Amino acid sequence: MGGWARFRRNRLALLGLVLVVVLGLTAVLAPWIAPYDPARQSLVEKRARPGAKYVLGADEFGRDILSRVIYGTRVALLVGVLSALIALAGGLVLGMTAGFAGGWLDATLMRAVEILLAFPYLLLALAIVAALGPGALNTTIAVGIWGIPAVTRIVRGAVLALRETEYVGAARALGAPGRDLLRRHIAPNILPGLIVYATLFMANAILLEAALSFLGLGVQPPTASWGLMVSTGRDVLLVAPHVATVPGLAIMVAVLAFNLVGDGLRDALDPRMRGST
Amino acid sequence: MRMRSRLLPGLLVLGLAVASIVPSADAQKRGGTLTIVRPTDPVSLDPNLETTAPGAWVYFNMLEGLLTLDDKMQVKPLLATSYEVMSPTKVRFKLRPNVKFHDGTPFNAAAVKFTFDRALRGTPPARWASLAGSLDGAEVVDDLTVDVVTKEPYGPILRTLAMYCMGIVSPTAVQKQGADFSRAPVGTGPFKFVEWKTNTHVIIERNNDYWGDKALLDRVIFKVVPEEGARMIALQTGDADMVLFPSPAQLPALRKDSKFTVHETTGIRVVFAGFHAGMPPLDDVRVRQALLHAVDRKAILDNIMEGSAGPARGVLAPGVFGYKDMQLDKLYPFDRAKAKALLTQAGWTPGPDGIMVKGGQRLSLSWLAARGRYPKDGEITEAIQAMFKDVGVEAKVQVLEWAAVFQQVRANPFNHHMFTLGWVTSNADADYSLYALFHSKQVPPTGWNTSRYANPRVDTLVEQARRSLNQTEREKLYGEVQDILAKEMVWIPVYTTKEIIVTRSSVKGFHIHPVEYNLALWKTSVEK
């Protein structure tokens, strides 16, 4: 039975997929579906309650929260997808290197990975963003770097396991170039696991971006980021709770969508990983 | 040659006035404990190591300087009784007799010299050395006479000596306690140190051997409560009698509630959006003026500051010596049509996306700001950014953490068109701001002329005012400087801070001071 067939039978996973598609469309179509310019301020309407004019209310500058949430989808998805790519690319290179080279290079790389894992990740990301300067791109890089150690471990483990198997050994003995090895033997074996990891990583990447923005090191105004919206809404939490709660809900839905898809993919592609985290 | 103190009117007479201040008999009884909640623990209780509010609030009640500023911002004698100007760089002070430090040792000229030497010649120098301008030290004349010496004629000398951080410390205690002095200082003030439990509280108690009117309170407890909401709750439940940095959102309700008293006064910090006047297109004064017209400052005060700040009437706050109302509301009213007209005059025309263009260049300004360094600094930046857009000016705001912003504004060259900053005139003398911020030689990292403002006339005026000890003359010179600045605006002054403290109404006799550090508690009492 194919992976897609298995995936399709999982209703929650399908729901997740639908949500991801909706998020994607929202991001692409933002200018057409947002009722207002997300940067348009109307100071006298600050903290307007949800109502006829502003469906989800207005923030502390009188900006339409719905429009900002819609535009915020762009930042969330951009950071999620790009950082996953960075984590995968970095992890693949390092993991392959460590796995194939072995010896001191392997030992050094794995020690470095351990150091990064022993470092509270949020502080690492905080430090990277502080060094590069805030902004969507730099946040993406920081989040991506955070994913590299884990991917490195997965890839190295897979490479080590495969190196022991006969067909890779044989192919090597026959003098197959490394690129061939990668394409024909290793990639097909680690790809399912990586796809699952990448999907779940995107969920966490969205959370981390939000956390960084929350701590004041995210995108730049007037760009709308959900984390920043929660952060600024926090100041008026007791007077106008909707300012912080609405974007928080958006974060939750987006993360939930990727988690659902990731879970579904795991069950469909890689039954051995079922239930593991 | 002696210049008599008529040049500094009023001070001699006031030497006697202090003793005549008698607490009004109404309800001000002795005794009671005052519990204060504030957001952070002090860095230190020694002005040598801390000049910011968390430490100053506490030591201001324990350490006393030669002079002080009253809550009308007038210089008043404290440990000095009178003075005489001996030469342009030397002022002679008569010291108050029979004053003892908390450790029982006598206060005298040697202690003054010791305090200044420790601060100015120590390694590293005291934190307040940077605030003290040309102050060079003190020379002992006799036991109760001391000469304060400056490196050059220095007009602001009296206000400098009256700063909150100029308290005289006990030489014996400093020598005995060593590094621990910074956690348990010994001065001459109306309160003395009891205990400091890090991140929990600092306790001070009444000094029963005080030379003047003794404090009314038995004890003051400064508690650390970082979260604004929790501080307000502590006030409401009675766990605290006084809250520093109250929540602005709750002030309207508290003002109406008879259980509480909201004490407020205009502060001495001006928060502004600064222009880099040396960088095109902001080197064109018409563009700068247009941007001033584009900003609806009243809307910002009403909707973002929500009553927690006052309008900025110029580059200085009203309590500062030398302040002149620059009448910004009259000169630069909020007027988008006027703003656009000025931009048109300067050669800018609307481009395809609504942003003004000139010779193929878009009117796009890069802007550096922090969030949370000054009240609502990030928010006002974002609001002005949107207001600029309405007149066809794009602002590319970069909100960085304060550390990064600070490094860039202190650097030369500065590569942004605009920056959001706040400036407090610490010694309450215009020199402190007008010299450091607008003299053409005071470009960072030497001074704070981040705007790269250069006007030879202003240079001459601020130099002359700095060297003069004639306060009337100085005031006139500073007035002229502000008239020139008003025409050439290199800032958008946004607001003047307000000092706001809320107490329970059982707290009597408390007077809020325009300088946030000067939290005077000796006339305060708690009715139980």
Place this chain on the structure above:
Amino acid sequence: MLTFVVRRLLLAIPVLLGVVFVVMLTIDLLPGDAVTLMLGEHATKDAVAKLREHLGLDKPFAVRYLDYVARVARGDLGRSIQQNRPVAAELADAWPATLELTVAALLIAAAFGIAAGVASAVWPNSLFDALARLGSLFGLSMPIFWTGLVLIVIFSLWLNWLPVGGAGSLSHLVLPAVTLALPSVAMLARMTRSAVLDVLREDYVRTARAKGVGEILVLARHALRNAFIPIVTLLGLQSGQLMGGAVLTETVFAWPGLGRLMVKAIFARDYVLLQGAVLVFALAFVIINLLVDLSYGLLDPRVARQG
């Protein structure tokens, strides 16, 4: 056993040295510097230079690194740049609060996560199972800082049951601990469910059941015991995550712990303080991993012999 512990601790030394190196380098690369920040807007150029010299910040990076390592080796964590207080004292103030919060969250996570997971596994595909699984997904998907705010709105603002923030009493601990625990509860519930399910499918469990051993006994004697290894591994990993998450939770709830101390140190560029705090974190991480490995031995004697 003892040699195992000693060897593991020795192996941690290069990791800790690396952590210190990374922290110091990062702070060095960040724009901004501790002294100018500390002296503030009004500092003169001269004062900044003198203080930098006094604190030894003018020395080259390598010298400062070696100085620091040598001092730490003697058990001296140095004085914080900003407060000029012994870092050990700062950490001693903040560490118990974080420990309290993390342990409380861990207990909540273990109690609710394992219970929900076991129940889900015993009655798979029941209504409870469906709700628990959905609940876990939500738990994993909610940003921790937002959960905290929502809980504040509900329990402090609307119901007025619990304080908004700060530390002191047990009632102060409830909201931050629950907030911090939520993602871990979700994670543990999922993990426990699948681990117990796997064990329940094993032959020996079926045999035991076939022999007529009561369901509860089967669960207790066989299933749980064997499912514990992956659960404990996850608990260990989670405690690391919890300490990381504490940064956000402490910010939201004004909890005076290590997380806030570290954020403060980063913003103030106080590398001495930051290094001390990160060392504590890294050390805790190493110790937790060690404890996890040791617990395998207790739960499964086979592992101990190999170790």
